[in-house]
Amino acid sequence: MNTQLTxxxxxxxxxxxxLIIDDFLIGSELSLWQDAVDEAVAQHVSCPDAFHNQKGEDNYYKNVFVQCVNLWKTSEKIKQLILDPDLGRxxxxxxxxSGVRLYHDHAMVKQPWANPTNFxxxxxxxxxxxHQAIMFWVALDDATIQNGCLYFLPxxxxxxxxxxxxxxxxxxxxxxxHEYPEWIEIEPYAAEMKAGxxxxISGMLAHAAGPNMTTHPRRAFAMLFMPEDAIFNGKKSALPDEVFAKLKAGDMLADDEHLPLVFSYQGDN
Ligand SMILES: O=C(O)CCC(=O)C(=O)O
Ligand SMILES: [Fe+2]
Known part of the structure; x- marks a missing residue:
């Protein structure tokens, strides 16, 4: 993993x-990540209790992507790969x-003929x-204009x-x-990326993805990090039930079991 920054x-x-890191996964690391995610996704979609967006009523949204959340909890391989202090740093x-916790991970598989991901x-x-929420999205296949690469409004x-x-x-x-008419003239950046x-992506940045106009899935795996001092705002969102049940708005989100601290300048790592 290339974890240097200038x-x-x-x-x-x-x-x-x-910020795109072109050569994030090096050599055999790509196949390690691909295999770990494929395995965890296959296990996840066959589990009736697991969250994924294929269950909803909205047929359009169902066909935007297959999203599998918190694979680190069911896959030891993914846990090893992503709870990495160098990545957290x-x-x-x-x-x-000063430090980040993992809010959640998710695999995002855009199947052939999948709908675009709206801005x-x-x-x-x-x-x-x-403003310090940040996601790291890793391309597990080449992400192209044709198969649904990401777009950003810089x-x-x-x-x-x-x-x-x-x-x-x-x-x-x-x-x-319609909500942000002042953005209408901003030219989107098409983020074509090689696998690996x-x-x-800032949690505050407007982004989208194209449709998949190919016969192959476009696989990606993303980690959502939150600042170590994030404060609960009352929304359940993707929090696990047992974490949500214990929280009230204004509490610090500091559950070490479900929201693991990946890196902190204040801690030992
Ligand atoms: O992969 C995609 O199509 C969209 C990803 C995305 O919007 C996200 O992970 O927040
Ligand atoms: Fe998004």
């Missing part, structure tokens, strides 16, 4: 709200925070509000708010622009 890269992230350095902002859906992390996140259902790719590349 000051230019940090500056790019602060300015644009995303990268996220903390880019987000400008949206992630953090308004999270159980904490923060700089929108500076003007988005915590109230409006957008909608991934059948409202239209650009529905978010990763991209850090």
């Amino acid at each position: 000051s230019d890269q940090i500056e790019f992230y602060c300015e644009n709200g995303f 990268l996220a903390a350095d880019l987000a400008g925070t 949206h902002v992630d953090n308004p859906y999270d159980p904490f509000y923060s 700089g929108t992390h500076k003007t988005s708010n915590f109230e409006v996140g957008g909608n991934l259902g059948q409202v239209g790719i650009g529905e978010l622009f 590349a990763g991209v850090f």
